[in-house]
Amino acid sequence: MAEAKAALKDWIVEYVKSKDLLTRQITAIRQDEQNCDVVVEGTVKSQYILVNPILGELGNLEALKDKHVVLVTANTKENMEALIKNWDKLIQYPHLSVYFVNPNSSLDKRWVIFPATHDRITERRALRKGIESLYATVEPWSA
Secondary structure, eight states, X not given: OHHHHHHHHHHHHHHHHHHTTTTOOEEEEEESOSSXXXXXXXXXXXXXXXXXXXXXXXXXXXXGTTSEEEEEEEOOHHHHHHHHHTHHHHTTXXXXXXXXXXXXXXXXXEEEEOHHHHHHHSOGGGHHHHHHHHHTTSOOOOO
16 A cells, blocks of 8 residues: 555656646645645645545645645546545535546546536536546556
8 A cells, every 4th residue: 555655646747747748836845744645836736646546545635624635546447436426525625626537548548527516517317427438538547
């Protein structure tokens, strides 16, 4: 589990840095902070990154409710099911994004969902089908 967490953490830090190449908004990246694994400070906003290889472990999400939170997890069927199971809780966080990642995928490396936004623009009865479609865009994580 520690290896998976380290791999996901390394991946998200590199991903955030690469996304910032053009905008140059990042002012600092701090790791292993009190309520999260990584804090990305920027000129526009700060992001608080939680790395949980198993999505059922929502950790310090409540402590960061009003922050821009990035939850990073492994792209597994179990985590996809946990997303659906915890949907009503996750939509309570207006600035939450959830990254499902497999750095070794030969397809895309990640898919992202913003539960609060997604819930407002889609029909609840189509939730499972839509999430399963997103899940299929990245190969499942294999430890």
